[in-house]
Amino acid sequence: MVLQKRLDYGFNGFQVPVTPRAPRSARRRSAINKRVEDNSMGAFDLLATVAGKLLLEGESSPASSHTSTGKEKCTIINESCSLKVEPSDQGSCDRKFFVSDNISQGHNQSCSLKESPVHQNESHSVMTTSNCSERFVSDMLVGEKCKNEIGSFTSKIQAGASVYRESGECKLDGEAKVIVKDETNKRGKVLIGSGADMCSLEDPMVWEGEPPALVSSDSSTKVPVCVDRIPQKSIPVSRDDVKVVSRDDDENSSGCTHPSTTTRYLRTAPRIGDRRIRKILASKYWKVAPKLKDEAHSNSYMRPIYNGRKNGYKRQRSQMNMPFKKRKIFDRSTVLKSNGGISSESFFDSGEKGITGNAPASCSKMQGAKAISSSVAGQHSSFKSRNSHVKLRIKSFRVPELFIEIPETATVGSLKKTVMDAVTAVLGGGLCVGVLLQGKKVRDDTKTLLQTGISQDDQLDSLGFTLEPNPSHIPTPLCSEDSPRMLPCDILQPLTRYPPDPTSETSLEPHMAALGSFIESDHDSAPSPTDTSADKSTTDSKALVVVPEMSAEALAVVPGNRKSKRFDIGQRRIRRPFSVSEVEALVQAVEKLGTGRWRDVKIRAFENAKHRTYVDLKDKWKTLVHTARISPQQRRGEPVPQELLDRVLTAHAYWSQQQAKQQLKHPESCVLV
DNA sequence: CTTAGGG
DNA sequence: CCCTAAG
Numbered sequence: 257m258v259l260q261k262r263l264d265y266g267f268n269g270f271q272v273p274v275t276p277r278a279p280r281s282a283r284r285r286s287a288i289n290k291r292v293e294d295n296s297m298g299a300f301d302l303l304a305t306v307a308g309k310l311l312l313e314g315e316s317s318p319a320s321s322h323t324s325t326g327k328e329k330c331t332i333i334n335e336s337c338s339l340k341v342e343p344s345d346q347g348s349c350d351r352k353f354f355v356s357d358n359i360s361q362g363h364n365q366s367c368s369l370k371e372s373p374v375h376q377n378e379s380h381s382v383m384t385t386s387n388c389s390e391r392f393v394s395d396m397l398v399g400e401k402c403k404n405e406i407g408s409f410t411s412k413i414q415a416g417a418s419v420y421r422e423s424g425e426c427k428l429d430g431e432a433k434v435i436v437k438d439e440t441n442k443r444g445k446v447l448i449g450s451g452a453d454m455c456s457l458e459d460p461m462v463w464e465g466e467p468p469a470l471v472s473s474d475s476s477t478k479v480p481v482c483v484d485r486i487p488q489k490s491i492p493v494s495r496d497d498v499k500v501v502s503r504d505d506d507e508n509s510s511g512c513t514h515p516s517t518t519t520r521y522l523r524t525a526p527r528i529g530d531r532r533i534r535k536i537l538a539s540k541y542w543k544v545a546p547k548l549k550d551e552a553h554s555n556s557y558m559r560p561i562y563n564g565r566k567n568g569y570k571r572q573r574s575q576m577n578m579p580f581k582k583r584k585i586f587d588r589s590t591v592l593k594s595n596g597g598i599s600s601e602s603f604f605d606s607g608e609k610g611i612t613g614n615a616p617a618s619c620s621k622m623q624g625a626k627a628i629s630s631s632v633a634g635q636h637s638s639f640k641s642r643n644s645h646v647k648l649r650i651k652s653f654r655v656p657e658l659f660i661e662i663p664e665t666a667t668v669g670s671l672k673k674t675v676m677d678a679v680t681a682v683l684g685g686g687l688c689v690g691v692l693l694q695g696k697k698v699r700d701d702t703k704t705l706l707q708t709g710i711s712q713d714d715q716l717d718s719l720g721f722t723l724e725p726n727p728s729h730i731p732t733p734l735c736s737e738d739s740p741r742m743l744p745c746d747i748l749q750p751l752t753r754y755p756p757d758p759t760s761e762t763s764l765e766p767h768m769a770a771l772g773s774f775i776e777s778d779h780d781s782a783p784s785p786t787d788t789s790a791d792k793s794t795t796d797s798k799a800l801v802v803v804p805e806m807s808a809e810a811l812a813v814v815p816g817n818r819k820s821k822r823f824d825i826g827q828r829r830i831r832r833p834f835s836v837s838e839v840e841a842l843v844q845a846v847e848k849l850g851t852g853r854w855r856d857v858k859i860r861a862f863e864n865a866k867h868r869t870y871v872d873l874k875d876k877w878k879t880l881v882h883t884a885r886i887s888p889q890q891r892r893g894e895p896v897p898q899e900l901l902d903r904v905l906t907a908h909a910y911w912s913q914q915q916a917k918q919q920l921k922h923p924e925s926c927v928l929v
Numbered sequence: 930c931t932t933a934g935g936g
Numbered sequence: 937c938c939c940t941a942a943g
Binding site: 852853854855870871874878 | 932
């Protein structure tokens with residue numbers, strides 16, 4: 257029973273700076289450039305480059321924030337509740353992004369759409385020019401096709417001359433540049449300036465391959481076609497809504513026992529510990545797909561998947577020992593600076609009726625909103641540099657719609673954090689990058705930029721990138737020893753869907769009512785492993801829960817990874833001393849289950865303490881035993897009641913004996929109790 | 930993925 | 937807490 261009133265916020269999308277945080281030296285410009293080897297690279301390489309960029313941005317980030325205390329650099333605007341994710345310039349801020357109001361974005365505002373609660377399950381696409389002078393809103397097909405495109409967001413990309421103006425252009429937003437060599441095309445279209453005053457000198461289109469079926473001038477027709485071509489199953493999820501309930505206090509985490517608001521995603525398998533996720537994400541190297549001759553004829557939108565997950569666990573610090581192969585890959589995604597400039601413009605407008613871009617989210621309750629992230633494409637200008645590189649600058653990406661539910665009594669700080677978590681979860685999770693050319697999705701990753709026409713000056717105008725929920729849940733193409741296998745998105749596993757059941761909001765309750773488990777935060781009054789009180793879950797003001805959406809279309813899109821994985825990347829977990837109550841629970845569980853069944857212990861007593869993995873419990877037991885054996889004077893930290901330590905020794909002795917007995921009886925078989 | 934142990 | 941070998 258939820259006693260607290262909640263405020264629901266539906267965020268259709270966030271504009272996310274591509275480069276949340278550039279090196280100090282480069283931060284001023286906030287631009288990051290990427291250089292891609294040559295023109296022969298396949299489209300996938302381009303994707304990997306772009307996507308890799310995104311991931312890389314987050315990896316070096318010092319982790320953050322579980323214990324964030326709402327100091328995030330965020331601001332909330334009253335009326336529209338429009339939030340914007342922006343790169344954080346604050347040195348002390350660990351985060352890459354921060355949420356702030358988007359109201360001030362004048363140019364964006366002009367593009368915003370009015371809210372329209374109705375037809376929320378329809379998806380639309382909006383195309384705008386940088387100055388928003390144009391706006392195309394076209395209804396996209398509703399239904400299957402529509403779903404496919406849902407959740408994707410497009411970045412606006414513009415290629416421009418190296419002479420782009422730094423002023424007035426790239427202020428807050430980070431930018432990413434993609435530089436691709438293009439040996440053949442010398443003809444150039446130069447885009448000067450940015451935003452409203454950008455202009456370009458066009459060249460006649462010259463297609464090497466098949467010309468695009470669309471006319472770039474008319475966006476209204478572009479989009480539908482684009483959608484049309486999206487494989488039905490490529491994006492199994494129709495929305496990115498996430499309902500998050502956060503604690504109503506700001507969580508000035510006392511010590512480490514109050515992990516603070518944490519987002520919990522349905523898709524999460526209880527058994528999967530943070531650790532694994534973190535590890536997977538830790539491997540931030542995007543492997544650029546090798547030439548895939550075999551797949552050359554495939555039309556499918558390909559994406560790489562990898563076999564060995566173990567390889568993906570490699571952490572940053574392991575890089576030095578990384579095989580050359582890996583390092584090479586890593587190097588390849590290394591960000592290079594470029595003096596070349598380009599202009600682009602951020603895209604913020606969303607096609608979503610109602611919840612949109614700027615004034616979006618509206619403070620209104622978005623209950624059951626079927627908001628669907630719309631795909632946004634932008635106008636692009638291009639420029640061909642002499643060195644035959646195609647230079648692109650991606651100013652920003654939009655994050656798919658988020659759905660947040662938070663208690664009325666929550667503090668602004670916690671709201672910020674909640675949003676932050678949701679956003680970072682999306683960012684940190686698996687995202688696919690899609691390439692749009694002339695509004696058409698380029699699915700054949702094996703084609704070269706040249707072949708697809710991406711390297712064509714004219715085409716650069718209509719080149720766009722989209723970030724889409726990764727259908728595979730796999731934290732996107734990460735480093736792997738094995739060569740990536742390319743598989744069409746179509747056959748990838750769809751994300752777990754939320755039950756269509758409108759009452760599903762309560763379906764999560766069971767998760768919260770674990771046997772005397774610790775709910776995310778530990779309290780001194782923590783329950784003993786035996787008192788199974790379901791009441792605890794009812795108090796959802798304590799923990800974060802992702803509440804499923806009502807509509808059948810409402811699907812969990814937030815990439816499987818919970819909370820801000822990105823920040824965890826490469827980061828050692830924060831130390832969280834076990835509280836006495838936790839020790840109590842541990843001891844009790846071990847007394848019952850014995851040593852050697854840590855997973856069971858975890859499930860039994862720490863089911864909801866997500867930060868405690870069974871390995872942690874095992875380690876803790878180990879230290880407990882050690883602690884119990886040493887003199888009280890030598891012990892450190894919060895003193896553990898001698899009574900508990902005695903039980904530890906007793907239990908340890910008992911189970912050790914049991915184990916020994918089993919060994920004698922069945923030396924071969926495993927120990928079962 | 931789990932365990933078990935060393936670091 | 938991390939990392940890894942083993943199963």
